[in-house]
Amino acid sequence: MYVIGIGAGDPDHLTLQAAKAIGRTDVFFLLDKGEAKQSLIDLRERLIRGYSHPRKRIVEGRDPDRDRTPADYTGTIADWRTRRSQVIEELIAEHLKEDETGAILVWGDPSLYDSTIAILEEILARGAVTFEFEVIPGISSVSALAAKHRIGLNRVGQPFQVTTGRRLAEGWPEGVDDVVVMLDAQQAFTGHPDAEIYWGAYVSTEDEILAAGRVADVAEDIVATRTEARERHGWIMDTYLLRRPRQD
Missing domain, CATH: 3.30.950.10 (Tetrapyrrole methylase, C-terminal domain)
Incomplete structure (x- = not known):
C-alpha cells in the first residue's frame, strides 16, 4: 500500500516520486465525503487518469460521519478513526489481490493532521489483513x-x-x-x-x-x-x- 501526499490542491504539486507511485498502483482506494466535497474526489481522479496505468481500478467507500462539535473530542475522533479503518479494511480485503499494489491519495502531506497512517496501523494491528505500506510526502x-x-x-x-x-x-x-x-x-x-x-x-x-x-x-x-x-x-x-x- 502507498500513502501518497498529492499536495494542497494544485495538480502541479504532485512530486515525481508520487507520480511514479501512482503509475505502479493497481487499486486506488477513495473515500466519498459527499456531494459538497466532490471536488476533493475530482482532483484525485484527475491525477489518477494522468499518471496511472490503463489496467488500474478505482474503488470507493463511504467516509463515516462524525460529530463536529463533540463533548469528548478525543474519544469521538478515536471512534471515527476506528469506523473509518473498518471501511478501508473491508475494501482492501475485497479488492486488493496478493500480488497487487494499492494506494490512498492524501490531500497535502500524510504527516500533518491526517489520519491515514494511523488508520493503516490500526488495520494491521487487528491482523485480519496484512500488507506493507510506504508513505510518499506531499506539499502541505x-x-x-x-x-x-x-x-x-x-x-x-x-x-x-x-x-x-x-x-x-x-x-x-x-x-x-x-x-x-x-x-x-x-x-x-x-x-x-x-x-x-x-x-x-x-x-x-x-x-x-x-x-x-x-x-x-x-x-x-x-x-x-x-x-x-x-x-x-x-x-x-x-x-x-x-x-x-x-x-x-
Whole structure:
C-alpha cells in the first residue's frame, strides 16, 4: 500500500516520486465525503487518469460521519478513526489481490493532521489483513500558504509551532511568537488583535482566497469571507500564520 501526499490542491504539486507511485498502483482506494466535497474526489481522479496505468481500478467507500462539535473530542475522533479503518479494511480485503499494489491519495502531506497512517496501523494491528505500506510526502497547505504570501514560517533564530484553532482558543502557545493554525472552525485568531495574520482558504486551488494584515484590521473581513465561502462550497479548508510582535 502507498500513502501518497498529492499536495494542497494544485495538480502541479504532485512530486515525481508520487507520480511514479501512482503509475505502479493497481487499486486506488477513495473515500466519498459527499456531494459538497466532490471536488476533493475530482482532483484525485484527475491525477489518477494522468499518471496511472490503463489496467488500474478505482474503488470507493463511504467516509463515516462524525460529530463536529463533540463533548469528548478525543474519544469521538478515536471512534471515527476506528469506523473509518473498518471501511478501508473491508475494501482492501475485497479488492486488493496478493500480488497487487494499492494506494490512498492524501490531500497535502500524510504527516500533518491526517489520519491515514494511523488508520493503516490500526488495520494491521487487528491482523485480519496484512500488507506493507510506504508513505510518499506531499506539499502541505502550510508550505503552500507560506509560498503564496511569500513569507518564511519562522523568524531568524526563532521557533514556530503548528497547532489547531481549538488549542489556540485556550491561549497562545508558550515559547513561540509565530503560530501556524489549522482546523480553526471557531476562528480563534480574533482573540489576538495585535498579531499579524497571513490567511488562506482553498490554497492552491481555483477557489483560493488570501488575506493578510493586522488582525484588528482584517479579522472582520476574513470572518465574513470565510462564512460566505463555506456556505457557497459546503466546506472550507483554511490555514493561517499568526505572528505577534517580538518581545525584545
